[in-house]
Amino acid sequence: MKVGIIREGKTHSDTRVPLTPKQCRYLVDKYQDLQIFVQPSQERCFSDEEYQSQGISRREDMKECELLLGVKEVPIPMLLPKKTYLFFSHTIKKQPYNRELLRSILQQKIRLIDYECLHDERGKRVIAFGRWAGIVGAHNAILTWGRREGKFNLKPMHECHDWAEAQTYYQNLPLSNIKLVVTGEGRVASGASEVLDLMKIKRISPQAFLEQNFDEPVYTQLAVKDMYRLEGEQNFDESHYYQHPEQYVSNFDPYTHNANIMLNGIYWDKRIPAFFSQEDMKRKDFTIRVIADVTCDIAPDSSIPSTIRSSSIANPIYGYDPLSSKETEPFQSHCIDVMAVDNLPNELPRDASEDFGDQLITQVWSQLNQADSQMIYEGTIAVDGELNKPYEYLKDYVSLDNGM
Incomplete structure (x- = not known):
């Protein structure tokens, strides 16, 4: 051959x-x-x-x-x-x-064979760049936060020789007591968690994230059962969710009042409800100020309404003004900073x-x-x-x- x-x-x-x-x-x-x-x-x-x-x-x-x-x-x-x-x-x-x-x-x-559609006997994807998308996505989320707060300048991943060099910059970052929420349990979320652990950001349970205060940086990782619910039902049936996601509603609202940074790493399609709406983002108690959307589905067909376009490796961050629902310059106090690069693994x-x-x-x-x-x-x-x-x-x- x-x-x-x-x-x-x-x-x-x-x-x-x-x-x-x-x-x-x-x-x-x-x-x-x-x-x-x-x-x-x-x-x-x-x-x-x-x-x-x-x-x-x-x-x-x-x-x-x-x-x-x-x-x-x-x-x-x-x-x-x-x-x-x-x-x-x-x-x-x-x-x-x-x-x-x-x-x-x-x-x-x-004859078109799509890498994304190759699965093993259990239905799990066998080949993907997802881990690296998560690694770079988490790096860029913290890079964005550092620039927004004016406290540190993390070197962009694409300017590093390799992954080994990037890791050398993770010690002693002045992150204060930020709270970061990661969505998903797949390769992307696992790659993101890898970086956050190396940065010594403490992993906590979703319950602790919502109920406790911390004097150190923390993050939590959400499964679908933490993000969606079937109205009128107390128990979550994961197999039913995957068969009928359109019957579910978002249960993400409590995290919008507790997180500073959101890293979105789930697979999403149009049947799944968005995490929150444009109107939700206008509320004064919406505390998320940085969204690293690794999934990068573009609004209006997206899980996150502020992902109005993809960004580039050279210019990864743009601002989103929740009051006008339009793009603006990043790093302003009233705006939400969006990182939506659609080819993140290409930074490494x-x-x-x-x-x-x-x-x-x-x-x-x-x-x-x-x-x-x-x-x-x-x-x-x-x-x-x-x-x-x-x-x-x-x-x-x-x-x-x-x-x-």
Whole structure:
């Protein structure tokens, strides 16, 4: 099999790779019939020369490759018909900005396997950048707080050589008695907790967070049972919640009166109620002043109404004026500071890429060669010009009659 690592075309500043040079060498050595080629790129965190030093050839034309690996969405002009692609397509939530991409994939009879849709037998995702999104998101949340308060300037993660350097700045940060709430229990939240623990911010229970006062920085991590409730019910049935989230209401309000910083790390879709409304944010007792929205769904279809746009690694923070519900300059006393970078792992691209490639090799690679792989079947959105059965709900999304 011939495999091509394509250059990133959607966002040139995204320098991540699906496989590092050493990982490519490992695969070529392990599978005798495998050839891997890399499309030349000046932006990657691993240079063309690093790939060549591992015996991986550069090739501009990828037409001979059966399998093409990327990270972000592939621009329509760069697609090759009738190939198999692996990348994050961001289409399964019917994102309007990628509707034409999925249409083109169907028209060109491309087989699209989406990393986000690859799960094990228990339904758990097997490959993701989530941990690194959480790590950088927590770093940026504290960076934003330091700038807002004018007490310290934490070095941006993308200016650090690697994760090891970033950790050297976490000792003795003057954080006073801030209270931070983390939403979710997945990779993002775990990565965020990793950073907060290294900063020696004390982890406490949700109950203690709401009921007690502290003279040191603290954080709590919320599961879905802490954030949502079914009206009239005392007990929380998690399996019912995941099947019928539209029947639930937000139970997040008490945290809006106790937290200074919110780090949002949950998976969200339109059926799930938002944490709070624009009107809630106007209240004088709304104490959250920094929101690090790692999930980064854009309002109005979002869990957080102040995420009115995504921000960039170079300019990660913008202000949100709750009274006007509009963007403003950050770090003003009346505004809420929003960090909503949508490609956070790219601040540590080499670390994140190595981790991602390890997951790809250990969890996915052998499945790609199995004709009856349930994982690959369920992760395949499109094949031979048709939506795969698990994704037939996207028919209205890609219909030419759809006025979206």
